[in-house]
């Protein structure tokens with residue numbers, strides 16, 4: 001009896017202990033996550049996300065630098081606190097204590113990436129090529145079948161009357177001659193051709209003064225390809241207000257200095273360009289004595305870099321980024337094209353946007369040049385709003401679902417007020 005009681009008490013003790021352990025572990029990991037998301041994310045992707053400025057930290061203790069060390073965790077802590085002791089210049093010292101770094105490690109070790117489904121560019125491209133090419137091929141095949149069928153019918157009739165038969169090419173030539181002789185038919189054809197030419201001329205004239213492909217020279221030879229493309233830096237890291245406010249804004253020089261205090265460029269050209277960021281704080285990148293010190297930032301003479309605005313809607317319009325990026329769930333590329341492939345900011349062309357995988361997958365096809373009113377409307381008519389995963393819409397969704405007018409319909413911005421003049425015009 002006593003033995004049993006003892007066992008019970010022990011069991012109880014064990015459960016409490018283990019649950020305490022569990023709580024403290026998950027707390028560690030969540031503290032670590034916070035540190036990671038605010039500090040390390042500037043240069044390291046989430047574990048398993050691939051290289052960013054720094055290496056992927058997945059299974060970090062098995063990396064060359066730590067795998068042969070006796071005290072792996074201890075070495076990692078020293079490394080993060082003082083990378084320069086390890087001959088590393090690209091990663092700045094992190095002001096974290098040992099426990100904080102352990103919690104980051106805990107987060108790295110327990111992190112499980114969310115699964116996302118994405119169409120590969122190849123799939124999208126083949127889908128597109130299929131649709132335009134196959135239509136043309138089908139039309140041509142039908143035309144040929146028709147010609148052959150009609151010719152053979154004609155020949156059968158001729159045979160019954162004992163007349164000489166014709167080959168397909170003979171019938172085509174005969175038809176053309178007869179058509180040319182008929183002035184009414186010629187008149188109608190010329191009229192149609194004239195209208196088509198007029199439409200082309202009209203479209204070209206309407207296109208004058210449009211801003212597609214506009215890419216002005218900028219004070220620094222900045223490259224989106226090097227940053228967002230090769231080094232995988234998220235658009236939101238630099239254009240952070242796009243998610244939360246009306247404008248996406250161009251980053252201030254402070255943001256550049258998060259990295260360029262240490263990254264000074266491998267070539268003379270790169271160093272000269274990065275030097276311009278330093279110069280905007282009154283500092284000389286070539287002077288080894290000068291160190292960029294965040295604590296002294298208020299004392300620096302600051303000359304903001306004068307970036308030239310690329311996108312600029314007329315004052316009579318209202319456009320809001322967070323409404324589109326956060327509420328509408330759109331990707332930057334759906335309106336700005338492959339910025340990660342370009343150097344400086346540029347207004348994307350309609351064709352470029354139409355080949356964007358997100359636009360193809362979302363069945364959005366622009367028929368008007370970028371930044372015109374027709375362009376906004378094109379998308380508002382076609383984009384299906386994903387009401388399932390957006391809390392903003394839960395209540396509205398329930399109402400719309402039962403409304404006879406919208407039942408089983410694709411809900412687009414147009415259906416919820418996105419065509420009202422006042423929404424886009426002051």
Ligand code: HEC
Nearest residue numbers: 039040042043053054055063065080088090091094104259
């Ligand atoms: C300003 C950019 C930057 C920031 C911020 C940064 N790192 Fe790094 N980190 C790097 C670079 C670059 C390297 C690669 C250095 C090298 O090997 O030359 C690196 C390497 C590492 C390594 C070694 C990995 C290996 O396989 O050798 C660890 C561990 C690490 N970082 C952890 C962290 C942690 C934890 C944080 C956040 C508290 C952090 N880093 C913040 C840029 C950064």
Ligand code: HEC
Nearest residue numbers: 042053221222231233251255256258259265266270273274
């Ligand atoms: C998150 C880190 C990070 C931030 C923030 C950042 N850069 Fe960079 N930058 C890099 C890396 C990495 C390179 C490539 C260095 C290399 O390859 O030697 C680079 C290279 C450059 C170069 C040299 C390009 C060349 O020709 O090699 C310039 C100029 C530059 N950055 C300007 C900027 C400006 C301006 C900003 C702020 C708007 C900025 N960077 C913000 C990481 C960053």
Ligand code: HEC
Nearest residue numbers: 235239242247248249311312313319324325330331332335
């Ligand atoms: C629905 C289309 C759309 C989406 C999605 C979109 N943008 Fe824009 N963006 C625009 C338009 C339109 C302008 C011009 C705004 C103006 O002139 O008032 C613009 C302007 C900008 C500018 C110039 C500065 C400014 O705020 O006017 C930057 C930078 C920018 N966008 C970056 C981004 C980034 C980064 C994302 C993704 C997080 C994004 N955009 C998503 C349409 C879009």
Ligand code: HEC
Nearest residue numbers: 227228233234235238307309310311332336339340344345
């Ligand atoms: C390292 C910082 C950085 C990153 C990352 C970055 N940008 Fe930029 N972006 C800039 C700077 C600086 C400018 C101003 C110079 C220029 O026009 O290229 C700019 C300009 C732009 C412009 C034109 C703004 C205008 O004046 O109308 C657009 C659009 C834009 N970025 C979109 C993006 C998109 C989309 C991404 C992600 C694929 C991205 N950017 C990633 C720094 C960045």
Ligand code: HEC
Nearest residue numbers: 318319323327328334375376379383413416417418423424
């Ligand atoms: C690629 C698609 C796309 C393009 C291009 C686009 N929009 Fe939108 N827009 C949306 C989506 C999706 C919503 C729905 C989000 C919401 O309800 O707030 C929306 C909503 C809006 C709303 C709010 C409507 C309402 O009922 O609350 C305004 C205003 C707006 N857009 C203005 C513009 C302007 C101005 C432009 C052109 C410069 C533009 N949009 C281009 C997709 C787009």
Ligand code: HEC
Nearest residue numbers: 313314317371372373376377380418419420421423424425
């Ligand atoms: C989805 C957003 C949106 C809606 C809805 C919208 N517009 Fe526009 N409108 C724009 C944009 C963006 C421009 C600027 C286009 C440009 O610069 O080429 C514009 C331009 C115009 C212009 C030309 C102004 C000029 O200076 O050339 C007129 C007129 C106009 N809109 C009237 C209307 C009327 C009337 C309605 C309602 C039936 C309406 N718009 C609805 C976005 C919108």
